[in-house]
Amino acid sequence: LGSGPLTGRHVLVTSGPTHEPIDPVRYIANRSSGAQGAAIASAARAAGARVSFVTGPATVPPPTGVDVIRVETAAEMLRAVEAALPADAAVFAAAVADWHVEGAGDTKMKKRPGEVPQIRLAENPDILRRIAGLDAGRPPLVVGFAAETENVEENAAAKRLRKGCDWILANDVSADTGIMGGSENAVTLIAQDGVERWPRAGKDAVARRLVDRIAAHLATTA
């Protein structure tokens, strides 16, 4: 490990989408590329941290030099995150599916003429909320994302309270922003003591800025 402002720190990053099986060959997914999470993990590593990178099936490759823990479903992601703790900071950049298919079996659903299968969804664990709410072993700094399409700051501030995390990075993922699946991001950092609007920049630059903020914050707390 090189040295930098995060030397000696352990940073956990979740990234990518999750895939929720319908049967062994079909799944529910979302359009997350995992680009922002990979950029954060890479920046944290470059700053000297040991990085646990818990990633769903993303389209961008994981950065080198980090501990990659590959998962598929939200349930697996939660277990992997719990297993990777303790951490000094945890950044939840994954686009975790909100639901999984109840009773997804291990045999392929048969297509029968005139019959349409009904899929029942059940709630997934909220990983960010779960970890932010830990009594013992809560990372000192817990950061979530809020991908919104309207009332971005207001919704994100409410989300910060609901999830119990320290910071929320809010971004506008409306289709016309090109952010989801794109190479740039425009985020607003929402903390307890204020709101910072960051200029639109490459996901790498956003990641470096976040990592600098994390390092500064950890330096003041311990």
Ligand code: C5P
């Ligand atoms: O609830 P919502 O998906 O809008 O919240 C987004 C934030 O919560 C992101 O940081 C995401 O990684 C995290 N999250 C999670 N587990 C879920 C849903 C969201 O960790 N099941």
